[in-house]
Amino acid sequence: EDKVVQSPLSLVVHEGDTVTLNCSYEVTNFRSLLWYKQEKKAPTFLFMLTSSGIEKKSGRLSSILDKKELFSILNITATQTGDSAIYLCAVAKSNAGNMLTFGGGTRLMVKP
Amino acid sequence: ETGVTQTPRHLVMGMTNKKSLKCEQHLGHNAMYWYKQSAKKPLELMFVYSLEERVENNSVPSRFSPECPNSSHLFLHLHTLQPEDSALYLCASSQEMNSPLHFGNGTRLTVT
Numbered sequence: 001e002d003k004v005v006q007s008p009l010s011l012v013v014h015e016g017d018t019v020t021l022n023c024s025y026e027v028t029n030f031r032s033l034l035w036y037k038q039e040k041k042a043p044t045f046l047f048m049l050t051s052s053g054i055e056k057k058s059g060r061l062s063s064i065l066d067k068k069e070l071f072s073i074l075n076i077t078a079t080q081t082g083d084s085a086i087y088l089c090a091v092a093k094s095n096a097g098n099m100l101t102f103g104g105g106t107r108l109m110v111k112p
Numbered sequence: 113e114t115g116v117t118q119t120p121r122h123l124v125m126g127m128t129n130k131k132s133l134k135c136e137q138h139l140g141h142n143a144m145y146w147y148k149q150s151a152k153k154p155l156e157l158m159f160v161y162s163l164e165e166r167v168e169n170n171s172v173p174s175r176f177s178p179e180c181p182n183s184s185h186l187f188l189h190l191h192t193l194q195p196e197d198s199a200l201y202l203c204a205s206s207q208e209m210n211s212p213l214h215f216g217n218g219t220r221l222t223v224t
Contacts (some may be wrong), residue, residue, distance in 0.1 A: 004154070034212060041200070041217035042116070043155075048212055088155065098143060098209045102155040 002027040006089050006103035014111050017079050021106045023089030024071040031094040033065055033072050038086040038105070046074070046087075079110045115139040116216035118203050124222045125193065133188040133219045135203030143209055144186040146178060149200040149218070161186060162209055193223045 003026045013019055025033065032050045036043035047056045049065035049072060056063050060079075065072045076083055086107050090100040116137045125131050137144060146158040158172045161180040175197075177189040186203055200220050204213040 031210070036215075042202070042215040043213075045212040045214065090155075092210070098145070098206055098211070098213065099157050099160060100155075100213070104152075104154045 002091070002093070002101045004089055004091050004101050004103035006087075006106050008106060009104070010107040010109070012109045012111065013079055015080055017110075018075065018077045019079060019108060021074040021076075021087050021089075021108070022071060023074070023103055025089075025091045025101075025103075026070065027091050027093055027101060029094045030067070031092045034090045034092065034100065035063055035072070035074050036088040036090065038088055039084075043088055076108075079108075081110050081112055084108055084110045116203055116205055116214050118201075118216035118219050120219055121217065122220045122222075124224060125190070126224055127193060127195070129193075130189070130191040132190065133201055133203075133221075135186040135188075135216055137184055137186075137203075137205040137214070137216075139205055139207075139214060141205035141207050141211075141214070142183060143206045143211075144180060144183070145204040145206075145213065146186065146188050147202040147204060147215075149202055151199075155202070158188075167209075190221075193221075195223050198222045 007022045034048045035046040047063045052067040060077045063074045086105040088105045089103040119134045143162045148156045159178040160167045179187040200218045202218045203216040
Protein backbone atom coordinates (compact mmCIF):
# COMPACT_ATOMS: atom_id res chain seq x y z
CA GLU A 1 0.00 0.00 0.00
CA ASP A 2 1.30 3.45 -0.93
CA LYS A 3 2.22 5.62 2.02
CA VAL A 4 3.19 9.27 2.48
CA VAL A 5 4.14 10.39 5.99
CA GLN A 6 4.81 13.95 7.03
CA SER A 7 6.52 15.18 10.15
CA PRO A 8 6.16 16.92 12.44
CA LEU A 9 2.38 16.95 12.65
CA SER A 10 2.48 20.51 13.91
CA LEU A 11 5.06 23.14 14.64
CA VAL A 12 5.03 26.52 16.37
CA VAL A 13 7.88 28.95 15.71
CA HIS A 14 8.54 32.68 15.96
CA GLU A 15 9.02 35.07 13.10
CA GLY A 16 12.51 34.91 11.73
CA ASP A 17 13.05 31.25 12.59
CA THR A 18 13.99 28.66 9.97
CA VAL A 19 11.87 25.53 9.71
CA THR A 20 12.33 22.18 8.01
CA LEU A 21 9.34 20.05 7.14
CA ASN A 22 9.76 16.38 6.29
CA CYS A 23 7.99 14.04 3.93
CA SER A 24 8.83 10.36 3.53
CA TYR A 25 7.15 8.03 1.09
CA GLU A 26 6.76 4.42 0.10
CA VAL A 27 5.20 4.06 -3.32
CA THR A 28 5.74 1.84 -6.32
CA ASN A 29 6.54 3.46 -9.67
CA PHE A 30 7.38 6.86 -8.21
CA ARG A 31 7.19 9.75 -10.68
CA SER A 32 7.24 12.99 -8.71
CA LEU A 33 6.72 14.57 -5.30
CA LEU A 34 4.74 17.76 -4.83
CA TRP A 35 4.44 20.29 -2.03
CA TYR A 36 1.31 22.37 -1.45
CA LYS A 37 0.45 25.12 1.04
CA GLN A 38 -3.09 25.19 2.43
CA GLU A 39 -3.96 28.36 4.33
CA LYS A 40 -7.73 28.31 4.58
CA LYS A 41 -9.32 26.34 1.83
CA ALA A 42 -7.55 25.88 -1.51
CA PRO A 43 -4.13 24.18 -1.41
CA THR A 44 -1.74 26.18 -3.57
CA PHE A 45 1.09 24.56 -5.50
CA LEU A 46 4.65 25.18 -4.29
CA PHE A 47 7.05 22.70 -5.90
CA MET A 48 7.20 19.59 -8.01
CA LEU A 49 10.33 17.45 -7.62
CA THR A 50 11.30 14.63 -9.91
CA SER A 51 15.09 14.37 -9.65
CA SER A 52 17.25 13.63 -6.62
CA GLY A 53 19.55 16.25 -5.22
CA ILE A 54 18.34 19.21 -7.26
CA GLU A 55 17.09 21.99 -5.03
CA LYS A 56 14.06 23.95 -6.09
CA LYS A 57 13.81 27.46 -4.69
CA SER A 58 11.17 30.14 -4.55
CA GLY A 59 11.99 33.12 -2.38
CA ARG A 60 12.40 31.93 1.20
CA LEU A 61 11.12 28.45 0.38
CA SER A 62 13.24 25.63 -0.96
CA SER A 63 12.83 21.91 -1.34
CA ILE A 64 14.92 18.91 -2.24
CA LEU A 65 14.24 15.26 -2.98
CA ASP A 66 16.24 12.17 -2.05
CA LYS A 67 15.02 9.25 -4.16
CA LYS A 68 17.45 6.83 -2.56
CA GLU A 69 16.26 7.46 0.99
CA LEU A 70 12.69 8.19 -0.19
CA PHE A 71 12.12 11.56 1.40
CA SER A 72 11.87 15.23 0.72
CA ILE A 73 12.30 18.32 2.87
CA LEU A 74 10.74 21.73 2.61
CA ASN A 75 12.74 24.57 4.14
CA ILE A 76 11.38 27.97 5.02
CA THR A 77 13.89 30.60 6.10
CA ALA A 78 13.15 33.87 7.94
CA THR A 79 9.59 32.76 8.58
CA GLN A 80 6.75 35.28 8.60
CA THR A 81 3.25 35.09 10.07
CA GLY A 82 1.94 34.67 6.53
CA ASP A 83 3.74 31.34 6.33
CA SER A 84 1.27 29.92 8.86
CA ALA A 85 -0.57 27.16 7.04
CA ILE A 86 -0.83 23.43 6.56
CA TYR A 87 1.90 22.15 4.27
CA LEU A 88 0.92 19.11 2.24
CA CYS A 89 3.20 16.63 0.54
CA ALA A 90 1.90 14.39 -2.25
CA VAL A 91 3.39 11.71 -4.46
CA ALA A 92 2.48 10.93 -8.07
CA LYS A 93 3.08 7.54 -9.65
CA SER A 94 4.31 7.01 -13.18
CA ASN A 95 1.48 4.73 -14.21
CA ALA A 96 -1.35 6.56 -12.48
CA GLY A 97 -1.69 9.92 -14.16
CA ASN A 98 -2.33 12.61 -11.59
CA MET A 99 -3.83 10.40 -8.90
CA LEU A 100 -1.83 11.80 -6.03
CA THR A 101 -1.34 10.18 -2.64
CA PHE A 102 -1.25 12.89 0.02
CA GLY A 103 0.38 12.91 3.42
CA GLY A 104 -1.47 14.13 6.46
CA GLY A 105 0.18 17.53 6.40
CA THR A 106 2.25 19.61 8.80
CA ARG A 107 0.46 22.48 10.50
CA LEU A 108 2.86 25.39 10.88
CA MET A 109 2.10 28.37 13.09
CA VAL A 110 4.42 31.35 13.00
CA LYS A 111 4.02 33.71 15.96
CA PRO A 112 4.95 37.39 15.77
CA GLU B 113 -8.96 33.83 -7.03
CA THR B 114 -7.52 30.44 -7.89
CA GLY B 115 -9.01 30.02 -11.37
CA VAL B 116 -11.11 27.16 -10.04
CA THR B 117 -14.49 28.21 -8.63
CA GLN B 118 -16.63 26.01 -6.43
CA THR B 119 -20.21 26.57 -5.32
CA PRO B 120 -21.71 26.58 -2.85
CA ARG B 121 -19.08 27.48 -0.28
CA HIS B 122 -21.07 25.83 2.50
CA LEU B 123 -23.84 23.24 2.38
CA VAL B 124 -25.89 21.67 5.13
CA MET B 125 -28.10 18.80 4.09
CA GLY B 126 -30.16 16.07 5.66
CA MET B 127 -29.54 12.43 4.94
CA THR B 128 -32.53 12.18 2.63
CA ASN B 129 -31.72 15.28 0.56
CA LYS B 130 -30.32 15.46 -2.95
CA LYS B 131 -27.89 18.22 -3.72
CA SER B 132 -25.11 18.98 -6.18
CA LEU B 133 -21.71 20.59 -5.87
CA LYS B 134 -20.45 22.60 -8.80
CA CYS B 135 -16.95 23.32 -10.00
CA GLU B 136 -15.84 25.52 -12.87
CA GLN B 137 -12.29 26.09 -14.06
CA HIS B 138 -11.22 29.10 -16.08
CA LEU B 139 -7.70 27.90 -16.83
CA GLY B 140 -8.23 25.94 -20.03
CA HIS B 141 -7.16 22.74 -18.33
CA ASN B 142 -7.92 19.27 -19.65
CA ALA B 143 -8.31 17.31 -16.42
CA MET B 144 -10.56 17.81 -13.39
CA TYR B 145 -10.70 16.10 -10.02
CA TRP B 146 -12.80 15.72 -6.90
CA TYR B 147 -10.99 15.31 -3.59
CA LYS B 148 -12.40 14.82 -0.09
CA GLN B 149 -10.68 16.34 2.95
CA SER B 150 -11.96 15.02 6.28
CA ALA B 151 -10.79 16.14 9.67
CA LYS B 152 -7.53 14.47 10.65
CA LYS B 153 -7.27 12.47 7.42
CA PRO B 154 -5.16 13.06 4.31
CA LEU B 155 -6.74 14.39 1.15
CA GLU B 156 -8.47 11.51 -0.63
CA LEU B 157 -8.95 11.35 -4.37
CA MET B 158 -12.53 10.57 -5.38
CA PHE B 159 -12.83 11.01 -9.15
CA VAL B 160 -10.67 12.04 -12.08
CA TYR B 161 -11.85 13.24 -15.47
CA SER B 162 -9.54 13.73 -18.42
CA LEU B 163 -11.01 15.35 -21.53
CA GLU B 164 -14.47 14.76 -20.06
CA GLU B 165 -13.94 11.02 -19.66
CA ARG B 166 -13.80 9.49 -16.21
CA VAL B 167 -10.43 7.82 -15.75
CA GLU B 168 -10.62 6.94 -12.08
CA ASN B 169 -13.31 6.09 -9.60
CA ASN B 170 -11.46 5.55 -6.38
CA SER B 171 -13.84 3.11 -4.68
CA VAL B 172 -16.28 5.88 -3.86
CA PRO B 173 -19.78 4.93 -2.64
CA SER B 174 -22.53 5.24 -5.22
CA ARG B 175 -24.24 7.96 -3.18
CA PHE B 176 -21.63 10.23 -4.79
CA SER B 177 -22.17 10.63 -8.53
CA PRO B 178 -19.86 12.81 -10.66
CA GLU B 179 -20.73 14.49 -13.93
CA CYS B 180 -18.41 16.27 -16.35
CA PRO B 181 -20.45 17.84 -19.18
CA ASN B 182 -17.43 19.66 -20.66
CA SER B 183 -13.79 20.31 -19.85
CA SER B 184 -14.60 23.42 -17.80
CA HIS B 185 -17.35 22.08 -15.55
CA LEU B 186 -17.53 19.31 -13.01
CA PHE B 187 -20.40 18.36 -10.73
CA LEU B 188 -20.73 16.07 -7.76
CA HIS B 189 -24.28 14.89 -7.21
CA LEU B 190 -25.09 13.84 -3.67
CA HIS B 191 -27.97 11.71 -2.39
CA THR B 192 -28.76 9.85 0.82
CA LEU B 193 -25.49 10.86 2.41
CA GLN B 194 -24.30 9.81 5.85
CA PRO B 195 -23.02 12.06 8.66
CA GLU B 196 -19.51 10.67 8.09
CA ASP B 197 -19.61 12.21 4.61
CA SER B 198 -19.30 15.63 6.24
CA ALA B 199 -16.04 17.08 4.94
CA LEU B 200 -14.45 19.70 2.73
CA TYR B 201 -14.90 18.70 -0.91
CA LEU B 202 -12.18 20.14 -3.11
CA CYS B 203 -12.25 20.39 -6.86
CA ALA B 204 -9.00 20.67 -8.80
CA SER B 205 -7.86 20.93 -12.40
CA SER B 206 -4.61 20.40 -14.25
CA GLN B 207 -3.34 21.18 -17.71
CA GLU B 208 -2.43 17.58 -18.40
CA MET B 209 -2.57 14.43 -16.34
CA ASN B 210 1.05 14.94 -15.20
CA SER B 211 0.78 18.64 -14.38
CA PRO B 212 0.40 20.17 -10.91
CA LEU B 213 -3.12 20.52 -9.59
CA HIS B 214 -4.88 23.84 -9.11
CA PHE B 215 -7.47 23.63 -6.35
CA GLY B 216 -10.68 25.51 -5.74
CA ASN B 217 -11.67 26.81 -2.31
CA GLY B 218 -13.87 23.83 -1.66
CA THR B 219 -17.39 23.24 -0.43
CA ARG B 220 -17.74 22.63 3.30
CA LEU B 221 -20.46 19.95 3.52
CA THR B 222 -22.28 19.07 6.72
CA VAL B 223 -24.67 16.13 6.72
CA THR B 224 -27.16 16.15 9.58
